Amino acid sequence: MNTDHSTVRPPRWAEALLRLLLRPKDRESVSGDLLEEYRETIVPACGRAADRWYVWQVGSFLLRTSLGWGALLGAALVIRYLFDTLVPATDYRMRTTTLTYTIMVATLMSGFSTAWRTRSILAGVVTSLSAATIGAIVSIVGTGVMLAIWHDPATLYEWRNSGGLDEAFIDVPLKLVAIGTVIGGVGALLGKAVAKSLPVAEQRSA
Numbered sequence: 001m002n003t004d005h006s007t008v009r010p011p012r013w014a015e016a017l018l019r020l021l022l023r024p025k026d027r028e029s030v031s032g033d034l035l036e037e038y039r040e041t042i043v044p045a046c047g048r049a050a051d052r053w054y055v056w057q058v059g060s061f062l063l064r065t066s067l068g069w070g071a072l073l074g075a076a077l078v079i080r081y082l083f084d085t086l087v088p089a090t091d092y093r094m095r096t097t098t099l100t101y102t103i104m105v106a107t108l109m110s111g112f113s114t115a116w117r118t119r120s121i122l123a124g125v126v127t128s129l130s131a132a133t134i135g136a137i138v139s140i141v142g143t144g145v146m147l148a149i150w151h152d153p154a155t156l157y158e159w160r161n162s163g164g165l166d167e168a169f170i171d172v173p174l175k176l177v178a179i180g181t182v183i184g185g186v187g188a189l190l191g192k193a194v195a196k197s198l199p200v201a202e203q204r205s206a
Helices: 012-021 024-086 093-118 121-149 153-161 165-197 200-205
Strands: none
Touching (some): 012 024, 012 121, 024 093, 024 121, 024 165, 093 165
């Protein structure tokens, strides 16, 4: 006997997050197509595991939205650590300033672009949080790889002079997530404001 799955729903928070990250004109079609696949194919095949499948799909969409910005943030930190390790300086102000502006611009633009595309401030904040988290993870992994390659006493001495391992593995990643989310929120506010100022015809084509 066939079971009717037409009323089965995935986690509501996951549905809400997916719709939040979509452009207004795509919310009904994309979320509807995913719900249809969930009900007609995944639930009959996977049962209770269908919810995990749906959450994975939404998580993958969020990852694709924020991966580019997150990779940029992580790369900026790793490159800074690489220069501090291999090309020590007596004055780190220029490098610090460059890194600071890179992080500010990347997180601001991640929030701005998402909020402009989705017309949602919350979507911009969520994307910025995701991008900053990805950047923090990339920086931690990159730091670990660097230490695996360069761990002689002289290099470790330069690491301590430029901030130390605690800063690279704990302090900076946590600050990146916090600061990135806040600045991304500012970008999201700006993105929503710009989107609202566009003519209706331009909004529909965006």
